[in-house]
Amino acid sequence: MFFRIIRGGIVRQRRKLLLIAITVMLGVSLATAMLNVMLDVGDKINQELKTYGANLNVVPRGASFLGDLYGLEDGAGVSDKYLAEDELGRLKTIFWAYNIVDFTPYLEAPARAGDKDFAFAAVGTWFAKTLDLPTGEKVTTGMRGLKSWWSMDGEWPDDARNDQAVLGYVLARRLGLKKGDTLGYSGPDGKPAAATVTGVFNSGSAEDDLAYLPLAAVQGMTGLDGLVRRVEVSALTTPENDLARRAARSPASLSAKEWETWYCTAYIGAIAYQIEEVLTDARAKPILQVAESEGAILGKIELLMALLTALGMACSALALSNLVTASVLERSTEIGLLKAIGATDLDVLLLILAEILLTAVAGAGAGYSLGLWFSRIIGQAVFNAAISVSPTAVPLVAAMVVFVTVLGCVPAIKLLLSLRPTQVLHGR
């Protein structure tokens, strides 16, 4: 009988219940999308932010890399410490190898543009170098990936060609060169050389004064075969937390268990530590500004999404409460009648709640699917990546549905309990 009454109620009020279902559906789809994105977005946003800069600088231990960053100050302050180029593949063998997105070595040399006798910094690097790892795998890494957001008019040079270069647009303008021209120059060894300008880039930063050449070319003119000055590494990191900050301040203060947790979490400090483990005499310095602002932005985006979800849920609850109250009002005669012929408040309450909950569950099911679709769209449109379906979202969404539905039903329940049969049955 109970089910016959519910079925009858649902069939008769299908239009209102449809609205309720749609309300729940929209709320749930929003929550699902947001939760799925939120639970998966850490990596996505990190990856996105990675586009805007490397977050580790690997230098030789004991080198003061700031002073000779561009090797311009001939002799003065230039350390004689270098990193070995053939060790760099090991970066992809550390525990967090997959979090290392890209890396590239740099070796700077002062150079003069041939005919104009104009001094500039030539930086040897990898553009898209394919490395054979000790594990047998191959990886391709270099500036093309690391600086993917630089706007480039032309092409990156070929790593195997010593006669190609790209110029920052500021330098290119000073030298009066453009894509396709030939740059005549001489390095520290004084030998004249020439390189085809394959492209002119705009980085929006100090690099616009530099010329980038294949690493081998700069190693050749400086006589530093197989050596690099520093390595820029881009890594996916977990936002810093208390543990990470404590580890950064004094690693000794961690217990063995904490240390293990720290080591096995993709904190930037842990990754730096592991890089130092595999490269001889290397010092990996987190570029903290980038790392921390990444964490902060991530936190803010997640907060924003949580707020949006809460807001969406609140709106759903509000709309739901209107609809349910209207439905109870519309059926007040019927409810009064049921009470008059012996239904208790609880009987009637169960009836209405069952009806609404059934509707809400149906709406939630549809909303969940819709939400997954939304999250896919958001993933594509905003992060350019697939958002994975998070099973954690399901119980969270379910809890929200129940909470919102019950919350939305509170005014209707109050109304329902206060409904006296005498009022409705005599049309007062």
Added chain:
Amino acid sequence: MNILELKDVSMTYGTVKALQHIDLTVGQGEWLAIMGPSGSGKTTMMNIVGCMDKASDGSVVLDGQELSKLPPRGLTAIRRDKIGLIFQQFHLVPYLTALENVVIAQYYHSMPDEDEALEALRSVGLGERARHLPSQLSGGEQQRVCIARALINCPKLILADEPTGNLDEANEKLVLEILHRLHGSGSTIIVVTHSPDVGSHADRVIVLEHGKIARTTTGALLHKSA
């Protein structure tokens, strides 16, 4: 044996004195009619006796139980177990068939029993219409479904508030026949009515005016005076 005893019962809605110091006893198996002008308190009295409202003052004893001391749940239980209600508007659940509308009263009372419900519909001449929705029934037929529903749990007391108020003569006759049959089988009936014709079928008639019992007479006398 009295099934109902009202002692000094008053009902006020704010400043409106709907009932004032009513004393009334109704015996088991009696057919009582309540008459009186509009606003005299007839429905108010039915609501109190029917456990849908509590009197503001006085004592109401129904089948040995003092109503004024009962909590709402208790009132619901008494209404369910001892009273059959028939309204002027034929209130039925619109999406349930005639049969289901009767079964639902069984459901809240004890156990649904379709055969018994069908029998009840047959007794009011609606055996053939059991599967029809209220919207497919005439007013008279709807009212008879309401009566079948009121009777299904064998209530000790049947309360009918203007049961024939919205019916034509033919249907009024049908309803009165049913009431007579119930009366014959020993049910206690209280009917509110404006129609002297309907009132004349009662054993006893009380006339309310301004919330007080103005006169008491018998159906037969009423018939003569009408």
